[in-house]
Amino acid sequence: MKIKTRFAPSPTGYLHVGGARTALYSWLFARNHDGEFVLRIEDTDLERSTQQAIDAIMDGMNWLGLDWDEGPYFQTKRFDRYNAAIDEMLAAGTAYKCYCSKERLETLREDQMAKGEKPRYDGRCRHDRSHHDASEPCVVRFANPQEGSVVFNDLIRGPIEFSNQELDDLIIRRTDGSPTYNFCVVVDDWDMEITHVVRGEDHINNTPRQINILKALNAPVPEYAHVSMILGDDGKKLSKRHGAVSVMQYRDDGYLPEALLNYLVRLGWSHGDQEVFSIEEMKQMFTLEAVSKSASAFNTDKLLWLNHHYINHMDPNYVATHLQWHIEQEQIDTHNGPQLSELVTLLGERCKTLKEMAASCRYFYEDFAEFDADAAKKHLRPVARQPLEVVRDKLQAITEWNAHNIHEAIQATADELEVGMGKVGMPLRVAVTGGGQSPALDVTVNAIGQSRSLERINKALEFIQAREQA
Structure with missing residues (x-):
């Protein structure tokens, strides 16, 4: 059997980290088994779905490098297929038309809740179809089995069972003729030959309904794996208050996609004590059996550590x-x-x-109008004039401009003036960078270049002279 998974987001917002982790797990499972990965956009919520959200999802997937083998499929372009399947179910008796008014359903719901019962449709139109006019608007409901139970083996959580008596006859087509989410998902998974559905734990309650519909269609039932939610540092569901939750916000904040993927894969999955994984290692090692049932806590400091690691090791x-x-x-x-x-x-x-x-790199490329006030006050004092003049002359005399020769020039200045390296180095740093912080001075001056470094030292000497005359 060829393994085939899918990621099926609703385009009602950006691609968030929870969705990205689900996509990653689904993608890794397919890649681990030399299978296929499908991207499907579940845009049946016409009021909330937007092109902007679709673009955000695609941008996020592309930036992360989660490539798909099929798709993107759009549910709104498959309505004819869904409605044809619903018509077949109506003919087979596994679905029926329901003419109950909103008022009746609201009253029914209120009565059930007043009695402490679980709100559910009472099946009136399933058992008695004499009270309506066929010309009236109607929905179509799935005739859910009324006995027995649905049992499935969740690949992360183990066996899960639902009694059919707990499941009411859900609507699969609205009065306007549009099919509903739970039905579209079923037909899509069937048509696209999805073998494994990896998704968030919030879909667990949808699974028994979808399995019953699949069986009514005589369609194969895929395997299911429901991933736990991601919590913030405070133990509450991850949201905007915890910082960036949109995948592309992490790009904007300066993270590498490999760092985010590495962090997300470890939010619920582990392989021994290993912390850092290349994409290839993830593909080779990932299994659903090793995914935790427990919720994971998002730790921004850990992600930052990983990002720093990747910046320095890639x-x-x-x-x-x-x-x-x-x-x-x-x-x-x-x-x-x-x-x-x-x-x-x-x-x-x-x-x-x-x-x-x-x-923090602008001084490598562009000249600055003024020095950092605090750094200049501390290091561009009259006492720094002579060290700057001497080191300038030695830097100007270098014929082969490299970090080694620059270091020698700075050291020679300190030796000649019989002062510590800091007495030369700090004024020089402020002179050439405009501030008091930079990488090692020899490589910094080397990268800035000889002519620009000399110009900036002269500018610093003018600053000191003006300070002396003030």
């Missing part, structure tokens, strides 16, 4: 392709300065996100 040329987007957001012209891959190496240890890296 190919700098690859990391630079993602950094480019953030550089563009900062509107930095990178034509004059180091390659972005070199910047990744320079700033990787200091920056935990690509956004942070882009925000």
Whole structure:
């Protein structure tokens, strides 16, 4: 049997991390078994579904690299198929038309709740069809079996059983002729030959209904695996108050997709004590049996740690392709300065996100109008004039511009003036970067370049002179 899974989001909002983890698990299960992965957009909620949400889902999937073998399919383009199946069920007696008014159903619900009973349709139109006019508007209900139970083996949770007496005759077609979610899902899974349904635990109650409909259609029943929810640090359901929950917000915040995938796969799944997994390792090692039944807590600090790890351990040329987007957001012209891959190496240890890296790299590419006030006050004092003049002359004399020779020039200045390296290094750092923090000074000055470094030192000396005359 060829394994076939699907990810079937509703386009009523962005792709959130819970949906992304479900998609990842479904995708990994298919890839682990050399199977196929289907993307299906469940857009039957016409009022809430938007093209913007569809685009957000597609962007998120593409950014994460969760490629699909079929799709995207759209349920709104398959209404003829669903309605043909419903008509067949009406003819077979496994579905029936219901003419009950909204008023009757509301009264029925209120009476049942007043008696402490579970609200459910009482089956009036299933048993007595003499009280209506065939020209009246009607819905179509599924004739759910009234005896026995539905038992299925959840691949994460084990055996689950529902009594058919707990399941009422759900509506499968509305009065306007549109089919409902639970029915569309069933026909889609059948037509698309889905063998394994991996989805959130909020769908557990839908599963027995869908299994009964599949059996009524004489369709094969897939295997089911229901993933637990993700909680915030405070133990409550993950939401906007916990920070970014949209997948693309993590891109905007400077995370690498590999870091987010690595973090999400570990939110409920483990393989020994291993923390860091490449995509290939995930594909090889992932099993549904190793997914936890318990809810997982989202920890932003752990994700940040992973992102920092990936920035420093992935190919700098690859990391630079993602950094480019953030550089563009900062509107930095990178034509004059180091390659972005070199910047990744320079700033990787200091920056935990690509956004942070882009925000702190401008001095490598563009001249600055003024020095950081605090850094200049502390380090661009009259006492720094001589160290800056001497180191400037030594830097100017370098014929082969590299980090080693720059370091030698700084050391030689300190030796000549018989001062500590900090007395030379800190004024030089403020002079060439405009601030008091940067990577190692020799590689920083090297990346900025000889002519620009000399110009900035002269600018710092002018600043000191003006300070002396003030």
